[in-house]
Amino acid sequence: MATFAFRLALRSILHEKWINLLSILAIAASLLITALTVLSVYNVDVATQKLPERFSMMLYLKDKLSGGEVENIMNTLKKEHAVESVKYIPKDQALKELKTMLKGTDHVLEGLEENPLPDSIEIKLKKEAVGTETAQQLSTRLRETKGVDDVEYGEKFLFAISSIKTGVKTIGILFIMIMSASVIFVCYSTVKILFYRKKEEIETYKLLGATKGFIRAPFIIEGAFIGLSGGLLSLLGILLVYYIVIFRLSHTIPIFNALIFPANISFLLPPIGLSLGIAGAAIAIGRIRY
Amino acid sequence: MATFAFRLALRSILHEKWINLLSILAIAASLLITALTVLSVYNVDVATQKLPERFSMMLYLKDKLSGGEVENIMNTLKKEHAVESVKYIPKDQALKELKTMLKGTDHVLEGLEENPLPDSIEIKLKKEAVGTETAQQLSTRLRETKGVDDVEYGEKFLFAISSIKTGVKTIGILFIMIMSASVIFVCYSTVKILFYRKKEEIETYKLLGATKGFIRAPFIIEGAFIGLSGGLLSLLGILLVYYIVIFRLSHTIPIFNALIFPANISFLLPPIGLSLGIAGAAIAIGRIRY
Amino acid sequence: MINFENVSKHYDTQTALRNITFSIEKGEMAFITGLSGSGKTTLLKLIYLSEKPDEGTISIDSRELNTLKESEIPLLRRKIGFVFQDFRLLNNRNVFENIALALRIRGINDKDVKTRVFDALKTVNLRHKADYYPDTLSGGEQQRVVIARAIVSEPTVLLADEPTGNVDPDTSAGIMRTFKNINATGTTIIIATHNRELFRDTGRRVLKLDNGNLVSEERG
Amino acid sequence: MINFENVSKHYDTQTALRNITFSIEKGEMAFITGLSGSGKTTLLKLIYLSEKPDEGTISIDSRELNTLKESEIPLLRRKIGFVFQDFRLLNNRNVFENIALALRIRGINDKDVKTRVFDALKTVNLRHKADYYPDTLSGGEQQRVVIARAIVSEPTVLLADEPTGNVDPDTSAGIMRTFKNINATGTTIIIATHNRELFRDTGRRVLKLDNGNLVSEERG
């Protein structure tokens, strides 16, 4: 009886190859788009996670502070929640750095008799604090601190990056939700249509005395086949995209080199397709009544 | 007869509301995603199109060139393909600008007796040349030119931006193609399924002596209805996204303020849906033979 | 009016009709009989152009059917009413709409459709079933709906394929009376049936098929 | 074996059966007759549990049908063969597979399926049509396929609804001979028909329905 169910399913798949092919393609496309969206969001996340490390908050100190006063400020800073680490930069070192920065044209500074730069403290913020309002508030607060001349913090730029991140994530999640829904939708409606098309056949089965399991089995198998095929096809698609992006495009467009492809996750596509196919079929068949 | 075709179509739409609703939703989703992709690509394009204007190539001239020599270099530059405009910046002006840039800390330069900066020429590149290899080659070539001391050109950064642009465009176009294909696919397969489901009915129509037009009309009307409804629904969707993004998200995530929504284009969605629906229906029905 | 000349029809491995020649006069009422599978339905289908002959020529009103353009086929069919052996009723439409379809196809207006459909329903004694769907009707009721659909358009030719297979003798007699009335108005009628009662003592022509051959032409 | 007690069945506006009481003995062969729409098919459907009675009780082998659990319905149906008036053949399967389906449902192995299907086909004289699809068969051939499907599973009860409506008298006689043979092996048979020839001079019981009422019980 089990083999007959398989034969029936195979028969239906071959016989209705057209609609099955369409469904498989639709599921493959939906899964592929979902996977690509997941990858995009993942990549944007990884990329922007690295960015903040390069930015720090600069504290310019008033002239001629005593070592104790500097120590004091450093200690206050260390107690701040948002602060990861602090580093004291004496003005001599700052000048050296400025000279390195202006390199070719460092004769600009050659005529200086006295170092015009202030001492400063470089503050590295905790990752999660970068670009947030907390950091902004911190910079305003520090500006008022005794002994501090000025605070430099690239708020706008950092805030923009953090916004992009949030934005991409929000849109991405929305997108993943829409696409996931559409995969389920395709599976469901495919089986529903197949089931609907076989309404008369099912009616005859019931009339001849077939049990519910006997009627359901071929549809479940067919749904599983469609889902699995769609999953396999989307895996093929993502490997193709992977190939094109990594081996082709990255030669001409170097930024693609930075993309990360979690290949293991891609291999989840076939089982996901399979499960969705079976679930869709089961839902679509629904309850069989005599 | 025309009214009967409409009645038949209406009947079919009401009778098969389930499958019709599914199709409308699928088409709406596809159109919405296509539209959102178009918007995304458009926005990235607009955003990156503005960027290059801020960047220019700087040519630092050797000390004490004659007016004629400078003139000479300027003329050579103007003949270059990639060059949009050139501007001579005498060292005095450059110093003034440097002072403005360093503002708060401009006492750095106060001790200078003599302007240490070189004369320079600011080259604005043509938009399409920014970040390309041509520009890079140009900068190398200019470095060798008589009278030129050094060339400054933020190759890497600009190259990265140009890469992102190309990348987003490529992916976007790929995406639009996939989604457009899927809209046509949904329209086509919906009508095909509807048509397939009515195979027997059509057979009976033919046997009773109906003309081809009589048989086709209700399907075309139904396809048009599905396509138009899908289009209207996607328009609704995009207006909703518009509302959420502009009126809600942009408060908390300011970068969304920079987004451009070409509303007029959105209103093309219903007619596009309509055309696709009719086209899909016509293709799906195909040739009717007696 | 209807002429068959050396007509043969083969399906893949099966010969359904072999070298058939006969003619039916305008206004005649003739019967085709024969065992199950002898080719009765095939013969009617050839007249209706829902099958095409492999050999020979068929003409209606002196018009050879194989010279018909595809666009003329629906026009031919509108002149003919067909009582299909397998009914071909649409289960998603009620009885009224099933019968009305034959008129709507001809572009007849709603008012006329209504009166004519109800007239046809009365003829087959099913006026009270107008709002029912075919799959809720008994076998005999369905068959009568098919007859009503065939006669509602007042065709010049009526082809009836086993029109009484699912009805009791009384109903059957009623249907034959209806056919005779229609015939009396000038309609040419061909009835395929295995039911000898239908043509017994009618004095009409009876063509007998046997395994695709026309074996005899008698009077009933 | 089959008992009806005060059974009534109403469809929306239509009363199909009214207060029917009768019983059929094990191994009996009985006929149900009546005009078109009198309730014959409905009566058979009630036995098969494809319709449920609105009043009264039906029992088979002393088992009341309304006490059956849903999962027992397929098991009941496997004991019964049904010759459907509307055939219910699957057009996407050939004749062999259509008949085989009745056995596959019962989990019978391929080898047995083959021999038994071909035996059944021989019984109805359609061995040569095994590979054909139902829609390429003549009306009478289709009807015989349905009969083959009903008898192939060797049911203990056989319900035949108008089993000879589409066949010629000779074929009809052949089918009745087959039924008699099956009946002789102990199978209970109920035949619904409007064809008086079938029960004339058989000495079998004939239940006559009129407009949903059981009006007479005679011997044919």
Ligand SMILES: Nc1ncnc2c1ncn2[C@@H]1O[C@H](COP(=O)(O)OP(=O)(O)OP(=O)(O)O)[C@@H](O)[C@H]1O
């Ligand atoms: N489409 C088809 N393909 C193959 N064979 C066919 C097709 N249609 C009919 N036949 C065969 O042609 C023969 C004649 O069929 P036809 O339907 O004309 O018989 P009939 O005289 O109407 O029989 P019945 O009284 O049983 O309706 C039959 O053997 C049938 O199986």
Ligand SMILES: Nc1ncnc2c1ncn2[C@@H]1O[C@H](COP(=O)(O)OP(=O)(O)OP(=O)(O)O)[C@@H](O)[C@H]1O
């Ligand atoms: N599902 C249904 N819904 C509504 N009415 C129905 C349904 N099934 C049958 N009927 C009605 O019940 C009555 C009896 O139908 P049934 O099919 O039992 O008649 P029958 O005796 O088999 O007639 P026939 O000889 O024409 O097959 C008919 O008037 C029919 O229209």
Ligand SMILES: [Mg+2]
């Ligand atoms: Mg026939």
Ligand SMILES: [Mg+2]
């Ligand atoms: Mg009946």
